[in-house]
Amino acid sequence: MRVDGLLFDKDGTLFDFGATWNGWAAQMIARFAAGDTALAGRIAQALEYDLQAQAFLPESFVIAGTNREAAEAVAGVLPQGDVDQIETDLMLAAAEAPLSPAVPLGPLMDGFLSHGLQLGVMTNDTEYGARAHLREAGVEDRFGFIAGFDSGFGAKPDPAPLLAFADHAALSPGRVAMVGDSTHDLIAGRRAGMQTVAVLTGVAGTEELAPLADVVLTNIGHLPDWVSS
Template sequence: MDIRGIIFDKDGTLFDFGATWNGWAAGVIAELSGGDPDLAQALADAARFDLAGGVFQPDSPVIAGTAREAAECLASALPGRDVDQIEALLNAKAALAPLAPAVPLDPFLTALVARGLRLGVMTNDSEYAAHAHLRAVGVTAHFDFIAGFDSGHGAKPAPDPLLAFATAMALAPETVVMVGDSTHDLVAGRAAGMHTLGVLTGMAGVDELAPFADAVLPDIGHIPGWLDA
């Protein structure tokens, strides 16, 4: 294979989804509910979040959705609350999420760049949160392209934001690998004509990802071995 670029999803891929977002979601629900247990449960039900267990359900629309879609989801349990305000709150809180990198990111990304690969991030989170998270772990400089759902290229599962990376890097799509933890990521990669790798640091399992992936890896740390093989 002639691989010249890799575009990563963020949450569940560069960062372990559960370790990063389960506690964050519980805090957001507590704040939006104002201590009302019935409202907290209604919000949790809308987001498919298990309050008792403190974890997202695998079918939660929040997992692979955009920040706007998450805001609309929560707004369904908050009649009269402005969706724009909820989205702004989610973006502000997301930028402060307790990050759990899937692997030590700086040495991992340094090694990929040393191979001559161009690297990008495309997340259905906001571009603001993407920059905040990458900056917080000191790896922004490794990426040639960072985009969110609000960057003007669209959102996954559409292929457009992935093709924007290929165009910006002057790479043919077939020389790019899309790496993600959800079918949204992999469907977008396939539609863009890219190679696709699934990782198991999100909420989806092998059976869900395998039909859309060239390979399913435990985490992104196994990518160099896959490239060499």
């Protein structure tokens, strides 16, 4: 086996980013704007979101950013915006977002576990949201390590949360693959001394991810062949 552990990003990796978050974001912008079309436009601009296309722009910081960063952007344009309250509102609403798994997750993770691999999730979302989504998808119990940006280890591209997984699993970082859809994921993986696997179920394309990845896969369903090759 090429690795002893797999550490997954969540959004854009375990779950297709656009199918899960684009429509949800339009609903949240409308909710914060409360019928004010001009304000909705300013919120969308702050989040780097295209209201007409109902999709995040490829360069949007939200794609790989933290819940706090998104809350700060919204608060910056809302009259008397309370960033703490907005952060809580986003966390609770995100936990109920309609999920679109990139592939059937249960059988894939069970296959990895049957080969003795240790599995983890590290997301720049909240830990609360990560656990809610994994629970909804029926796979929370497959992961021995689940961390968000607020779990005390830091946020990607800092390698610290990745190394926390390696420590938790008692694995050498070089025997772990960081699997993600953004440069944040891959930079963190490289900094941690891990192998890096890019997937194309987020917003970034091959040309952006390939320089930082050991391999670029269409989705995580292709991981078993790579792991065993």
